Amino acid sequence: MRLLVCGGAGFIGSGFVRLRVRDHGDEVTVLDKLTYAGRKENLRDVIDKIRFVHGAIEDASAVAEAVTGCEAIVNFAAETHVDRSISGPEAFIMTNMQGTHVLLEAAREHGLRYVQVSTDEVYGSIEEGSFTEQSPLAPSSPYSATKTGADLLVSSYFHTYQLPALICRGSNNYGPYQYPEKLIPLMILNALAGDTLPVYGDGRNVRNWLFVEDFGRGIGHVLEHGVPGEVYNCGGPDECENIDVVRRILSLTGRDESLIEYVTDRPGHDRRYSLSASKLEGLGWRAQVRFDEGLERTVRWYRDNAWWWEPIRSGDYRDYYERHYGRALKA
Ligand code: NAD
Ligand code: TYD
Numbered sequence: 386m387r388l389l390v391c392g393g394a395g396f397i398g399s400g401f402v403r404l405r406v407r408d409h410g411d412e413v414t415v416l417d418k419l420t421y422a423g424r425k426e427n428l429r430d431v432i433d434k435i436r437f438v439h440g441a442i443e444d445a446s447a448v449a450e451a452v453t454g455c456e457a458i459v460n461f462a463a464e465t466h467v468d469r470s471i472s473g474p475e476a477f478i479m480t481n482m483q484g485t486h487v488l489l490e491a492a493r494e495h496g497l498r499y500v501q502v503s504t505d506e507v508y509g510s511i512e513e514g515s516f517t518e519q520s521p522l523a524p525s526s527p528y529s530a531t532k533t534g535a536d537l538l539v540s541s542y543f544h545t546y547q548l549p550a551l552i553c554r555g556s557n558n559y560g561p562y563q564y565p566e567k568l569i570p571l572m573i574l575n576a577l578a579g580d581t582l583p584v585y586g587d588g589r590n591v592r593n594w595l596f597v598e599d600f601g602r603g604i605g606h607v608l609e610h611g612v613p614g615e616v617y618n619c620g621g622p623d624e625c626e627n628i629d630v631v632r633r634i635l636s637l638t639g640r641d642e643s644l645i646e647y648v649t650d651r652p653g654h655d656r657r658y659s660l661s662a663s664k665l666e667g668l669g670w671r672a673q674v675r676f677d678e679g680l681e682r683t684v685r686w687y688r689d690n691a692w693w694w695e696p697i698r699s700g701d702y703r704d705y706y707e708r709h710y711g712r713a714l715k716a
Contacts (some may be wrong), residue, residue, distance in 0.1 A: 386607075387412045389455040389497075391442050391488060392462030393435075396563045397502070399427035401461065401601040402620060406431045409605070415596075416440055416451040418480075422465065423562045423703065442484035448491045457498040459608060460488055466566050466577030467506075467528045468588035468709060471652055474527035481531035482538070487541045492550070494648075499539070499550040505593065505620065507533040507554065510655035515593075517661050518616045525653050540614070553604050556620045556660045559679065561686040563564060565694060566705065569680070572631055573687045574694060575580050576638040580715040586650030588628030591657040595621030596674035596682075603662075606670040617668070620660030623676035630680075637684040648710065 388405060392398040393415030415435040417423045420581040425432060440447025442462045452458065462484060464470065464477045485501065492499040508516040509523035524530040524538075559569040573583050592682040603619035611617055625633075631645060662672070674682075687694065698714065704713045 387454055387456045389414050389416060389452050389458045391416045391451075391458065391460045392423070393417055393462060394423035394425060395465075396422070396427070396560075397558055397597055397600055398461035399562055400560065401459065401599045401604055402428060402435060403431055404598070404601045405605060406434050407497045408539050414451050414455060416439060416442065417462065418442070421462070422443045427562045429463055429526055443487050444600055445487050445490070448487055450490045452495060452497070453676070455495075455497065457490055457500070457608060458492050459500045459502065459604065461487065461502045463502075465528065466642035467526045468566070468651060470526050470528035470531075472709075474531075476643060477527050477531040485535040489538060489548065491548070493542065493546055493548050497549075498608070498613075499542075500604060500611075501536060501550065501552045502604060503536050503552050503554040504532050505531065505556045505585050505618070505658045505660040506655065507556055508658075508660075511657055511659055513618075515620065515659040515661040516618065518618055518664055525655055530576075536616075541613040551611040551613060552616040553607040553611075553665075554616065554618050554660065555600045555603065556593035556595045556658060558595050558597045558600050560683050561690070562693070563700070565596070565697060568627065568630065568688060569634070572634045573638065573684055574698065575715075576640045576644060578715050579640070579644070579689065581646040582631050582635070582644050583646050583648040583710055584628060584631055585648060586654060588626065588631070588647065590627050590654060591624050591659070592627065592628075592630075593624045593659050594676045594679070595619065595672065599672045599674055602673075603665060603670050606665065606668060612669050615658055617665045618660045618662055619665055619670070620662040621676070622641055622672045623678060624657075624659060628643065633680055634684065637681060637708060687696070
């Protein structure tokens, strides 16, 4: 298939590109703005097999250039960090909503199949049980609200213009190449450096963990086998309290619990996410990596790939960290 992958230089998008080029022989064009979270290094093992266009999804001319010759669009491009959406929502509105609109218009003009990569956070928090595709949308952060807005726009293009559009909503991803502002890579790198591990609130919030390669396969499955107009939830096989995730990371890095530091909670912090993947399983997808195994692989990858994270930990990220956590990062 000839694919336009937007946001393909980010964490999940780059994994998807690797998978499609290696295992499916797809011809891939990546359109990416290369924000702080997007890096060509994430694509280093496939960069000579793809076409790369540097540009923003909200820029119609960049999209027009990138989409030429493609049969389908898969949109990963987004501002993705909840904490950043709390301190500055504007970029989230521009990329996640306006950018999605520009892509939908391009898909409509060229008659392309369209897959929107979305998140379980559009359903909000759930105390018990799991969300299905029928659950009401109840986002609580500017991040999840803009992802929800984008999803509604995607559905409207199916209903109004019969655009063959689909939505795939994933639960919390983890794995290699994830920017260290998110829980798991942040805690791994701090633990390796002997720095403190900042746990929000009481640490009892629950997330439903999905290994990044499983999500990439799920999105590919929706692209190939999904029914236009439908939503598919791609939930991971395991749930875990944050404090338990942190304890496992301490154990895998040979550190003790004295590094745990409870810090001020995130405003509006969702208590629990849980996603039922039954519908996507009915289509033939299964998660292959359990949390124990995936976390061990992830810790090993960060330990062995300092070339990837050292430039991040020594650059602007240090300022972000200091502003957000109110203290400097260890060298
Ligand atoms: P990421 O932050 O690692 O990567 C985002 C990518 O999008 C980067 O390469 C960035 O440069 C690019 N980008 C940002 N703004 C852009 C713009 N205006 N135009 C073009 N490119 C732009 O994010 P991720 O964790 O890989 O998430 C990818 C997608 O998956 C997002 O849509 C996110 O909402 C969704 N998702 C993420 C998770 C998760 O746990 N990380 C879970 C479910 C769904
Ligand atoms: P995060 O990785 O930001 O993903 P999301 O908020 O989109 O689920 O956070 C995962 C969980 O970890 C969430 O409950 C917030 C918590 N958290 C911490 O306790 N400390 C941290 O430094 C970060 C970044 C997150």
